[in-house]
Amino acid sequence: MNAASGENLQHRYHDWQLLARILEFIKPYRAWVALSIGLLFAVSLLNLAGPYLTKVAIDDHIKVRHMEGLDRIAALYLAVLVLAFVFQFAQTYLMQYIGQRVMFDMRTRVFAHLHKMSFRFFDRNPIGRMVTRVVNDVEVLNEMLTSGLMLIFNDLFTLVGIFCVMLYLDARLTLVICLVFPLLYFATQAYRARARDALRKNRAHQAGLNTFLEENLSGMATVQLFRREAAHARKFERINGDKLREDLRSLHYNALYLPSIDLFSALGIGLLIWYGGGRFVQDEVELGVLVAFLQYLQKFFDPIRDLAEKFNIIQTALASSERVFELLDTPEDVAETRPRDPGLRVQGSVEFKDVSFAYNEAEPVLKHVSFKLEAGESLAVVGATGSGKSTLVHLLGRFYEAGSGEILIDGAPVSQMNRYDVRRQMAMVQQDVFLFSGNVLENIRLGNPVLGPEEVVAVARTARSHPFIQRLPFKYEQEIKEKGSLFSMGERQLISFARALAADPPILVLDEATASVDTETEHEIQQALRELIRGRTSIVIAHRLSTLKHVDKVLVLKNGEVAEFGTRVELLAQKGIFHQLVRLQSKSGPADGKGSA
């Protein structure tokens, strides 16, 4: 399964670049961030006050057996605690708030960006992978912001703070302890490189797993009918196993690195006792200082340990952010620069001038297609499967950008129009009818949400979908379950007809829409179609001649080229492909649905 392993394992961005871009997202909240950091700073300071007060108590009171003033120290301690409590709550809340806002911004931005992508992008990118981007990757980033990035400041403050206090208390002792640092540095470097690799791979496998899962959930019936359960379960287990392996690998590095910090911490304390104890014996250091040093040193390694724990979160988040930014950096295939013109309503003349198009360069789908349709005229496009019919109408709606040539609406090139304006001029009934969650009513007025219920009913009547909707238990309020699987294909098609009608566009595009409607319903649809295309420029792709009955012109596509174009009578007189097709379909027998209608 290519999509599963297609996850990009290389890194395109540098870590610092990624961090910088994440900071971009935080920028709008910089005032809040500053406040939050200020609070953090305060909390760190307050946390440092504890050991210091203890030292004062020992040196100034306990050792000299001096009781007065102890109460004041205790009161000070209490005040410190209360302040720490208040600040910490405020800080936690603020941090969550910022994190949530940033996540909101990022998620809605990714979502909006996805909606800017063209069909070409969606042809290539599996849904599962994109869902992972919008939901999971952004969620991970939030985790980093709330529990990672901000707390790093906390840890750094504490680290620097302790170091300063220690220097102030006794510089020589501090320098001796610094001997541990090179060790710490090397261990950290070794850990970083390896953990990073394992975490990235882990994320890639996770996305692969999601893709596989999504595909299988969607195609469950096929999996079961072809008895692929065991095989797919095995495959799933394999991908899952790959992920587990990387999981365990990063766990291993982590398990190795963190205890090593403990060891360095102990080494530091050992040095302190040996060297500091020696100096105490020589009366160079006070006992209180030594005790305070011991306490500070223990606290000193906490932030380092903490940073290592967070390294996981940060790396995971960086990997996630890389994928999110990769998506955000995917340029719009159909670049949109022109402003929208909400009032635009075209007459509807359509012209293709020497249009060529290829999905991949080796095989052109459309070659030098030219034809012209006056406003209000209707056109039927016929041709073998794969001859480029669907592509033709997709180009008209700028779902793909034509490779060469020009497409004109009302004489103006569509490439010069805002693509949303172009699309608002047309309604498309596509091959696969997609029904959204929500009820029938909402699905019908998808393209025109302001339509009232009565108007929707009227539209549904014209599209001949009213009768079966009336038979539903909740009629127009019937909820659509998972993609409308309760409806038969024919019923879904009828709903999509109503949907197109509700949008009431100057240009109508029907893509193989009548393929699965039964004969009687088709008869009704023919009536509706006559209504529908009247006064509208219409392009109908059909495999049955029945649909052609009402159209003005016919275009025969063969291997992406226009083989024949003209009115029906003209084409029949040519005795070409169109003529053969008609003969073939009428030959199939007197009761043939295709040659009929």
Added chain:
Amino acid sequence: MLIGIVALLLTDVAGLVIPWLLKDIIDLLPGRPASATLLLYAGLLFAAALVQAMARYGWRKYLFGPSRKVEFDLLNRLFSHLLTQDALYFQDRKTGDLMSRATNDLRAVRDFVGLGFLVCIDSTVVILCSVGLMLFIHPVLTLWVLVPLPFLSLLFFGFIREIGKRHEAVQAHLAKITARVQENLAGIRVLHAFVQEDNEQRRFDDLSREYIEKNLRVTRMFGVFTPSLVFTIGVAGLISLWLGSRAVIADEMTLGSFVAFNGYLMMLSWPMMGVGYVINLSQKGLVALGRIEEILAAKGRVADPAGAAGPRELGGAIEMRGVSFTYPGSGQPSLEAIDLSVEPGQTLAVVGRIGSGKSTLVRLLVRLFDAGRGDVLLDGIPIREIPLSVVRDQVVLVDQAPFLFSMPLRDNVALGRPEASREDIEHAVRAAGLEPDLARFPDGLDTVVGERGVSLSGGQKQRIALARALLRKPRILVLDDAFSSLDAATEETVRENLRRFAGGTTRVIVAHRLSAVEGADRIVVLEHGRIVEAGTHGELVRRGGAYKRMVESQALAREWEITLL
């Protein structure tokens, strides 16, 4: 796991030894010890730390490791379980929601199992030992110091339930977001065609904004919780400083003991915070586990017969006796009192209007779900008593909107028989009329199909589905409007090939075009889930009922066509 627990205990013990050593050193210092003694203590300290480090490696590896394996197993089980659910199950559920459970919820469970378990043990041990040692150093002071702690338990029980509820709301909302994104992407072509980008973005903004609020509701609870724990420990520390210093001055304990006492007290702060952490994790984890178990608890409705003594080979006879079926949540039955029978090798055609129950009827033959009432029999044996594998191997359904997997065409065709030879595959491809199209694909049979076959036309998808059905050499072939997207010439070729390729196969055909069903041995006409007519084409036309009317409407349309020419 046991190794992990032992290692964890060892870590804690070593951790407790260290303050004790420090206490001894401090008490020793005023006596001006020799440098060698100091070195000895430093060495002892380092040794204790070494043990601690090694033990810590041990528990990290052996406590977190299993939690990953639990996640691995649970996910595998979840997937296998989903594979046993019938079509009705998936009809009721959003793919995005199921995905969210398998990813987000599972992660919460993993964290709970790994960290939660660890912190639980760790906290208990540290609390017990620290308090024990503190008692040993100075019992009265210990009791005073522990006074603030009961407030913590009060805090817990007030908060736990509320935090849990709020977490549940967050998880459920995340699933909602997942489902929305999933649906948006699956239906993106329609949304773009109808220029709904802005509307969808607005709707998504609203949904995401709600998510912020739900998360902050958790924070408001939790934000009080953790600082309270720190505060409580701090108060304990204060008491220790205040009373403890008096105790030292009163010579009730040495300075070293005082420092050690404070050391142990500070050790308590981690498990106290740990308790809060565990509560958070366990709330999240239990909610998530509940959501996962909901999936695992759903029984597969379509199951293999007990005893599994059914036939291995099917002859191809089909019978239905009084079969009725109603979709869950639907007010009207989709099928009612269906009786029919087909001899091996015969062709049955099912016609009728949209929504008359045709597709539901043929789905019962492959047990995508089971009939509500009545019996479906193959070779005279109730279908529920035939092993599922036999039914699915020998009764093959070709759907109107087939699902293709994002893998090479060849693998899609060989889906039901991965071991099929190259010749067999090519034969099936030819029979399905796919050969001319193949030439246009960049890598022929090795071309990878885009997700759900988006890069293919409807007609190509239908023919691939036919090829993969034919490759299985079924005894019963069910075609559910399977050629609806084919153009006339291709359909003619495919039908001709089918007659040659699958001559002896029992065929059930659902079709809208009556030309496709004319030659059938038996035609049934469905209306609102009931059989209103049955017979051969000739009989039905003579009878002059619904079928005749359908034929006439098609013929009439054809005459119009001729006059239009």
